Amino acid sequence: MIDLMTEMVSYPFMVRALVAGILISLCASVLGVTLVLKRYSMIGDGLSHVGFGALAIAAALNMAPLAVAIPIVIAAAIILLRLTESSKIKGDAAIAVFSTGALAIGVTIVSLTTGMNADLYSYMFGSILAMSMSDVVLSVVLSILVLILYVFLYEKIFAVTFDETFARATGTKTGFYNMAIAVLTAVTVVLGMKMMGAMLISSLIIFPGLTAMRICKSFKSVIFCAVAVSVISFVIGITVSYVYATPAGASIVIVDIILFALFSIAGWIRSGFKR
Amino acid sequence: MALLTCDNVSFAYEDQIVAKQLSFQINEGDYLCIVGENGTGKSTLIKGLLGLKKPYKGTITTADGLRATEIGYVPQQTAAQKDFPASVYEVVLSGCLNSRGLLPGYSKADREKAMKQMQLLGIEELKYKSYRDLSGGQQRRVLLARSLCATKKMLLLDEPMTGLDPVAVAEFYQLLWKLNKNHKITIVMVSHDIREAIEHADYMLHLSHEEYFFGKTEEYKTSNIGRKFWGGLDND
Ligand SMILES: Nc1ncnc2c1ncn2[C@@H]1O[C@H](COP(=O)(O)OP(=O)(O)O)[C@@H](O)[C@H]1O
Ligand SMILES: [Mg+2]
Numbered sequence: 001m002i003d004l005m006t007e008m009v010s011y012p013f014m015v016r017a018l019v020a021g022i023l024i025s026l027c028a029s030v031l032g033v034t035l036v037l038k039r040y041s042m043i044g045d046g047l048s049h050v051g052f053g054a055l056a057i058a059a060a061l062n063m064a065p066l067a068v069a070i071p072i073v074i075a076a077a078i079i080l081l082r083l084t085e086s087s088k089i090k091g092d093a094a095i096a097v098f099s100t101g102a103l104a105i106g107v108t109i110v111s112l113t114t115g116m117n118a119d120l121y122s123y124m125f126g127s128i129l130a131m132s133m134s135d136v137v138l139s140v141v142l143s144i145l146v147l148i149l150y151v152f153l154y155e156k157i158f159a160v161t162f163d164e165t166f167a168r169a170t171g172t173k174t175g176f177y178n179m180a181i182a183v184l185t186a187v188t189v190v191l192g193m194k195m196m197g198a199m200l201i202s203s204l205i206i207f208p209g210l211t212a213m214r215i216c217k218s219f220k221s222v223i224f225c226a227v228a229v230s231v232i233s234f235v236i237g238i239t240v241s242y243v244y245a246t247p248a249g250a251s252i253v254i255v256d257i258i259l260f261a262l263f264s265i266a267g268w269i270r271s272g273f274k275r
Numbered sequence: 276m277a278l279l280t281c282d283n284v285s286f287a288y289e290d291q292i293v294a295k296q297l298s299f300q301i302n303e304g305d306y307l308c309i310v311g312e313n314g315t316g317k318s319t320l321i322k323g324l325l326g327l328k329k330p331y332k333g334t335i336t337t338a339d340g341l342r343a344t345e346i347g348y349v350p351q352q353t354a355a356q357k358d359f360p361a362s363v364y365e366v367v368l369s370g371c372l373n374s375r376g377l378l379p380g381y382s383k384a385d386r387e388k389a390m391k392q393m394q395l396l397g398i399e400e401l402k403y404k405s406y407r408d409l410s411g412g413q414q415r416r417v418l419l420a421r422s423l424c425a426t427k428k429m430l431l432l433d434e435p436m437t438g439l440d441p442v443a444v445a446e447f448y449q450l451l452w453k454l455n456k457n458h459k460i461t462i463v464m465v466s467h468d469i470r471e472a473i474e475h476a477d478y479m480l481h482l483s484h485e486e487y488f489f490g491k492t493e494e495y496k497t498s499n500i501g502r503k504f505w506g507g508l509d510n511d
Pocket of ligand 1: 288
């Protein structure tokens with residue numbers, strides 16, 4: 001086990017993947033708790049597909065992928081949030097329209113231009129080899145920014161998550177905090193896509209919070225537990241991916257599923273004993 | 276002194292007008308109950324008083340010194356909240372947020388205020404319990420404690436008794452009475468139980484699709500609309 005770990009960190013690409021991955025997992029899990037509780041889980045999924053479309057455009061125009069994807073996905077997050085709130089189109093339908101639309105545009109652009117090149121393939125299904133040094137630097141800087149903002153806004157985010165109407169009625173600028181959550185989520189999704197793949201990034205956001213909620217009783221403990229679950233499943237998943245050469249994203253999601261099952265059983269046993 | 280004045284206020288959603296041309300005043304220390312059938316605009320009016328919904332016509336004026344950050348609100352409970360993983364203390368404390376501005380965290384004074392409200396409502400032993408594990412009555416008390424953290428002046432409650440058993444309802448009325456009489460908190464409550472409302476409130480606002488009544492509870496009992504609804508109840 002120790003041998004395996006030392007072997008893994010002797011490869012620079014693994015160190016890059018681990019550093020960036022752990023930070024992105026942290027961001028995804030704290031934001032995910034709020035998204036799940038606000039019934040916004042599908043926004044993460046929608047955004048990842050928009051991200052894929054944006055990357056296809058960037059590849060076609062020969063531009064820096066993240067520089068194109070981040071602003072597009074942030075814009076999509078803001079629009080999705082507005083649509084969800086205005087309730088003219090039902091929120092879930094709006095997200096489905098966005099995500100399939102973006103995917104279709106992305107696939108069409110790719111087939112018209114380069115054909116499926118390796119970069120786009122890795123964006124779809126993720127790869128631990130994909131993280132370049134500049135990706136890592138960007139991921140580290142942005143993740144730290146996301147975490148600092150989250151800590152700074154923690155009480156407000158709790159209030160807006162638990163009861164938006166009350167928060168608004170008593171003078172909290174809920175629109176602003178919703179926007180902050182959406183923007184932070186958009187940034188996290190784009191950063192995580194390269195490793196997890198556009199198809200699977202939303203699981204990084206949704207699973208840890210959902211798993212933590214099986215047993216935790218306070219919001220703070222849900223957050224800490226989600227962070228732990230997220231980092232553990234990332235490290236185990238990426239180790240599996242390294243050893244068996246499986247796609248990183250899929251391996252991480254499988255670990256997530258196992259942890260979710262274990263926590264569900266634990267929560268179920270606990271509530272069973274109480275009755 | 277009038278805390279809130281509604282002058283000819285109407286509300287509208289895209290296609291329909293609800294609550295037509297209401298005029299009334301709420302003074303400091305009043306206990307007002309809003310009654311009426313479903314769909315007559317009671318919740319809409321509460322949202323209007325809170326500043327969450329703009330009136331379509333007319334004006335709502337608030338006295339100086341009654342800002343949004345000084346009103347407490349107990350909303351109709353949403354399904355999502357019932358299984359929310361948060362401790363009672365976290366929920367109550369979040370009521371203090373409106374006096375914090377942009378500062379992160381809570382002050383010592385905020386924590387003490389939250390503890391005081393929990394003691395007042397008899398939920399201090401539930402401090403570390405999870406909100407989702409509480410009974411309906413306990414959850415209501417938690418939401419009331421949270422709203423008391425947000426105000427010293429005025430509480431707006433929207434059908435806070437829904438889904439409570441009769442004992443819990445009686446206890447809840449007792450609490451509101453205490454807050455109104457001993458702590459001088461102005462109370463505006465939507466209630467679907469006219470009998471209980473008449474028993475406790477000083478003023479009544481009855482909304483119906485055609486007309487409305489606003490006045491002292493004594494006057495309400497003898498008014499046309501009051502006799503129709505309350506008298507009718509009394510006979511069976
Ligand atoms: N968000 C909304 N959009 C459109 N119509 C609404 C909305 N909320 C309430 N209404 C309508 O306004 C009327 C009054 O609703 P409401 O204020 O909730 O009544 P009450 O609380 O007295 O039952 C109802 O006919 C309802 O259908
Ligand atoms: Mg209502």
